[in-house]
Amino acid sequence: MENPPSPTQASAADIAPLETGDDETWDLIIRPKSGWLELHLEDLWRYRDLLWMFVRRDFVAQYKQTILGPLWFLIQPLLTTLTFTIIFSGVAKLSTDGLPPLLFYLAGTAPWNYFATCVTKTSTTFVTNANLFGKVYFPRLVTPISIVISTLIQFAIQFALLLGTLIWYLAKGEPITPHWTGIALMSPLLIVMMAALGLGVGIIVSALTTKYRDLSFLVTFGIQLAMYATPVVYPLSSVPERYRSWMELNPMTPVIEAYRAVYLGVGAFDWGSLTYSAGFTLATLLVGIIIFNRVEKTFVDTV
Amino acid sequence: MPSDTVISVRNLSKLYRLGEVSTGVLAHDLNRWWHRFRGKEDPYTRLGAVNDRTAKASSDYVWALRDTSFDVRRGEVLGVIGKNGAGKSTLLKLLSRVTSPTGGEIKVRGRIAALLEVGTGFHPELTGRENIFLNGAILGMRKPEIVRRLDEIVEFSGCERYVDTPVKRYSSGMYVRLAFAVAAHLDPDILIVDEVLAVGDAEFQQRCIGKMKDVAATSGRTVIFVSHNLSAVQSLCNSVIRMQEGTLVSATRDVQTEINLYLSNAQRGNSHFPKRLSAEITLDALKVSPGQVASRSRAEITVSLETSVATRMTDACILIYDAKGTRVAILDGRETGLAPMRLAAGRTDLVFDIATANLVPGTYNLGLYFHSGLTNVNLTDLMEMTVLETSALGVPTYPAEHRGFALLDFKTRWQTPDSAPPTASA
Known part of the structure; x- marks a missing residue:
């Protein structure tokens, strides 16, 4: 690829004496290429009000004119879980680690749905906001972060559904052993990990889709397939030994397993794989933010 | 020392790539890599890449600034x-x-x-x-x-x-x-x-x-x-x-x-003159003077013709269109005795002298209708004419967009049923 011609140094007649003040007195300096790690994350903090406005908008806009409103958040996972119960447990007779299938699938789909929604929604950031991005500046990262946060509301409702079902089964005397302290301590960590991973994957895809629109098809399709590569509808313990190490390379595997471990007392919870998952998440997020920052600077020129 | 300068722009440049560098579809790009890998020609650049050798390096990029x-x-x-x-x-x-x-x-x-x-x-x-x-x-x-x-x-x-x-x-x-x-x-x-x-x-x-x-x-x-x-x-x-x-x-x-x-600059840039009207007649230039017409003041439009043989001109009209393409006025040479007229071989300037350009400030397009024994042309969009505000009125005027098409010369007076109307205008 040839290099662009460099701008000539001879400038058109400079008008007036141009000031050569030092940089400190300026509020804003716009320069072409910043380093890979110049991410201007402090800008994000300045625009935190916008972040909350976006979260609110996403939530209100999504359910304002539906008959059932936020109830959809309940109906969706309930129907999915029922389907899973019938097909995977009833027909295919997959193991649920000795748990009631309904509970088992709820504990898997609630976190998985959150992750999947984060990825699919953030992956279209640039394409769906092209019009707005082309007109006004704000840190573009505000948009995907707001999506990750507004999706939390969906997760919270599904989470409540899980807790409700869990309590109902406990009251019925099912032999389930949830770790209540584990739930209190681990939940925030696991949520942050899923949000970060979903955000990271989503913004990488969103940056790439500015160039390749067809990648977005791959995402919707890929995320469906990825569910089967993650122990959502089956426990990790039922996976044959020789495939298991491959499964554990999937950063979502330890997260889902940890969920089941603290909520339902079954599953392979171990700090080692969770640390691997956290490391993977951080790396993905960092790469994502860097790519996203590169793309946001020139995105308007290419769309 | 608090400086007065609020924006300082230095050697600012912006380069745009012309055309798509990527094909926009992953499959196409993969196909392109595959072709390149086998040493074959890029399957997606053949279309439109006509003057490949001469201008490629310089035409892929354009300095917008x-x-x-x-x-x-x-x-x-x-x-x-x-x-x-x-x-x-x-x-x-x-x-x-x-x-x-x-x-x-x-x-x-x-x-x-x-x-x-x-x-x-x-x-x-x-x-x-x-x-x-x-x-x-x-x-x-x-x-x-x-x-x-x-x-x-x-x-x-x-x-x-x-x-x-x-x-x-x-x-x-x-x-x-x-x-x-x-x-x-x-x-x-x-x-x-x-x-x-x-x-x-x-x-x-x-x-x-x-x-x-x-x-x-x-x-x-x-x-x-x-x-x-x-x-x-x-x-x-x-x-x-x-x-x-x-x-x-x-x-x-x-x-x-x-x-x-x-x-x-705009006038120079807009001209495709001299313009051939027929084999024998050429429109050498169309000129507005002054270059920017002040609203309600004098303006001259000059049509310069070059004819190789003598001909009888039966019509010569200047057409004035507004920016939206609506005809605003027509200066018909027949009304002033300009046409019909015999044009001798050689150069003839037809001058349309407008005593007061009663036009609302804005940009207008000039056209020409010309009819002679040798040619009959109706040209629109020959040139832009810009009419600017005159500040001579002394009162704030309505914005140009709200003033319609024409500025009419008018006077006002006042009267009541009881008083005899004053004769002097206000």
Whole structure:
């Protein structure tokens, strides 16, 4: 690829004496290429009000004119879980680690749905906001972060559904052993990990889709397939030994397993794989933010 | 030493790639790599790559803006003029940080904000109040700031009763008023207005210009205004920069000087003269003098013809069209005895002397209807003629867009049933 011609140094007649003040007195300096790690994350903090406005908008806009409103958040996972119960447990007779299938699938789909929604929604950031991005500046990262946060509301409702079902089964005397302290301590960590991973994957895809629109098809399709590569509808313990190490390379595997471990007392919870998952998440997020920052600077020129 | 300079632009350049570097579809790119890998020709560049060898390296890229340097001082109302593609909009995009430069730098003191197209970022499902907050936040306002000005914004918009109704139920007029109210209360130190953004909404455009006047009148505010509407630039701006092919070409900041230079360039640029009307007759030039016609003053349009043989001209009319293509006037040479006339071989100048150009300020297109024994042509869009405001009236006039087509010469007097009408005009 040839290099662009460099701008000539001879400038058109400079008008007036141009000031050569030092940089400190300026509020804003716009320069072409910043380093890979110049991410201007402090800008994000300045625009935190916008972040909350976006979260609110996403939530209100999504359910304002539906008959059932936020109830959809309940109906969706309930129907999915029922389907899973019938097909995977009833027909295919997959193991649920000795748990009631309904509970088992709820504990898997609630976190998985959150992750999947984060990825699919953030992956279209640039394409769906092209019009707005082309007109006004704000840190573009505000948009995907707001999506990750507004999706939390969906997760919270599904989470409540899980807790409700869990309590109902406990009251019925099912032999389930949830770790209540584990739930209190681990939940925030696991949520942050899923949000970060979903955000990271989503913004990488969103940056790439500015160039390749067809990648977005791959995402919707890929995320469906990825569910089967993650122990959502089956426990990790039922996976044959020789495939298991491959499964554990999937950063979502330890997260889902940890969920089941603290909520339902079954599953392979171990700090080692969770640390691997956290490391993977951080790396993905960092790469994502860097790519996203590169793309946001020139995105308007290419769309 | 607090400096007066609020924007400093140094060697600013922006390079655009012409055409798609990527095909936009992953499969195509993979296919291209595969072809290249096997040493074959790229399957997607054959189309249209005609002058491959001669111009490829230089034609893949274009400098939308090149080595532009200037300063803007506090309180300056700076007009940016230039033809389409001169780099005006690119400059604004760089200033408002929508895209980043290829070279050079911009330094800014204070908050910079742009007046956007009506309702950018509005969400139809949200209420008026929610949209005020959303829109304000998008434009860079902090929440306490919006809360403080909320009542003012609501009152200004005149939508008090509907402030808790989703904006999708608003009439388009209310929508515009609300959107504008937010923008009007933004109070940036530097306001950027791109006229192009406001096209199609006359009311919004008017308000933008009104707001600009307000902002400019408040001391310490700076406005950058990009427009094709020279009369607007003339009446609003106290300095002007002129751009051409991506660089700054103005040597001064003087409004009148730069507008004159722009017009003389525009005239030269627009001409495809000499223009052949027939085998025997050529239209050598069409000229308007003065280069910028002042409204309600004298103007001369000269048609220069070159004929190889003598011919009898039966019609010669100048046609004047407004920017939208509506014919505004016709100067029929037959009415003044110009036609019919025998044209001798050689050069003939037909001069149309307009005593008072009763035209509303704006840009007009000139056409020519010419009929002789040898040719019969009806040419439109030969040249642009710009009519500027005269300040001789001494009263503020309505904006050009609201003044219709014609300026009529009129007098007024007053009378009551009891008094005999005064004879003198008021």
